Amino acid sequence: MKGIYMMGGYPDIETFCDEFIFSQDCGLDFVEIGLPFNDPVADGPVISEAGEKVIASGVKIDEILQCVRQNKKTGIYAMTYSNIIYNYPLEKFSESFKDILNGVIIADLPNRYHHFFKDKGFEIPIIPFATLDTNVDDLKNMLYGQDFIYFVGLKGVTGAKAKIGDLAAVEKVTQIRQCTGCKVVFGFGIKTARDAEKVLEFADGFVIGTEVVKRQSDPAEFKKYVAELGSVSAQ
């Protein structure tokens, strides 16, 4: 599963939409759409600043997801923070977008608290996280048919550099795949197509965020980079 993260509505809604359309036809399996929040505690400077610009421009979630609705061909996951969905509010977000979202990835909603959303009527699958410290039995209890498990490849915020192919991570991902039978997508810290190839040697997929967002303000660069990621295959 090859995926990218794009900041929704960045650098402006037209450019975002043009780039999103491109992303749907270049060999990627899924795209995560960032819905910005102005206290992004899991994000490094690149994604934080892009999000701030979107908020300042006044682009709304509905406009971002309208473009997604009209052009979606791959899997689509909204990636955001709890308060954005909680205050939409929850039930309305679920009702409005469950037909276009294959799942949500909520940076500040750890696995233990999925019930906080689900109990309030949230029906979109919540992608669970795994880390080097994850207890696989606990993780198994979190699974109810989500498309994949999101493996957080490093301790830190988005945009930091991970050592790809680190033995402990490879072993953990392997263990999770074997014990859960669920696909594992590796995120955080991947920079290049070469990194992505390496990830595919031990995980079911990768997702690249910061390096993609950096290029969103330059459509030519974005398309070149994303096309390259779309053509990555396991060696």
Added chain:
Amino acid sequence: MEKGFYGEYGGQFVAETLMPALNELEYCFEKIEKNKQFNGKLSHYLCSYAGRPTPVYYAENISSKYKLSLYLKREDLLHTGAHKINNTIGQALMALEMGKKRIIAETGAGQHGVATATACALFNLECEIYMGKTDALRQKVNVEKMKMLGAKVNIVDKGSMTLKDAVSSCLKDWVANVDNTHYLLGSALGPHPFPRIVGHFQSVIGREARDFFEEKKALPSAVVACVGGGSNAIGIFKGFLDTNTELIGVEAGGLSNATGAHAMRFGAGKRGIFQGTHSYVIQKENGQISPVHSISAGLDYPGVGPEHSYLFDTGRVDYDYCRDGDAVFAFYELTHLEGIIPALESSHALGYVLKNCEKFREKTVLVNLSGRGDKDLDIIREYNGGSLV
């Protein structure tokens, strides 16, 4: 009630990568909470180093002028000048238990930063403080103190450059350095178990105050405390929750009710999920966190500790506000009438009582004087257009 929640408030809304650290912290807290040896050590430092117990003072001149019986819990007399040290010594001892040698902390007014740097100097821990640029400018003396105490001070120039952004920066640092670092959170907010830990270490305020009034065989009619994140308030309220004493939390009313001009979470906020906890939050319709204002850097925060939200909903505590101007008025009243210069945060609690003195006529009121005000002289000078008197 679900573990980690106060009613529906609280929880742990953080990155999955922080969960092991929160679990470790919870485990450590449960081990030490009632541990004789730990509490003996804590009590030793609180008494012989920080200056506990603090007195309850009958403010005779203000009482006579305003026709009420005003008592002050003198947390301002503690080492480093505020209640913050109760918590920093407690958590620094916990960090030692957990074998964590590096401490990070946020600070608004600088009091928690100074109290953290002090505890780190005492226990030989590496210390880094995050402080918003706006706050660092208005609390220069505290920045200097932290540096002298050996802390590295990181100035945060993101967002509103105040407490909110300092907390965010701490969470980002913590997630990257969680293996060797303890985040010494300064208020009763953030993810579980922080509200519980901070509330526990601050409950000494309420316990001492309760003992004082028990000895007099008459509990106060009301206990009043300012509420930023809410640690001094929760600390003193805990001593009186099981009584009929009226409990009043005072938020920063700022300049007006306009968005961005105050920090009234209960007056103008709604439920939200912010910096690790489900609580009342000042936010826009679309879920973005709103800007807030207070003349006091310690009350200038869009969220509030989850236990306060619970106490608000249940009605056990009333939450009201005090405007900037009324706080400054109270600051001077206490200075002139009692010879005590209060922190601007505590001046909000006092300002509320003075403004509403009719309500408290002939009644006994206990105000938590959570800190002293020498740190605030620059702000007062600016507020007055250049002069202090």
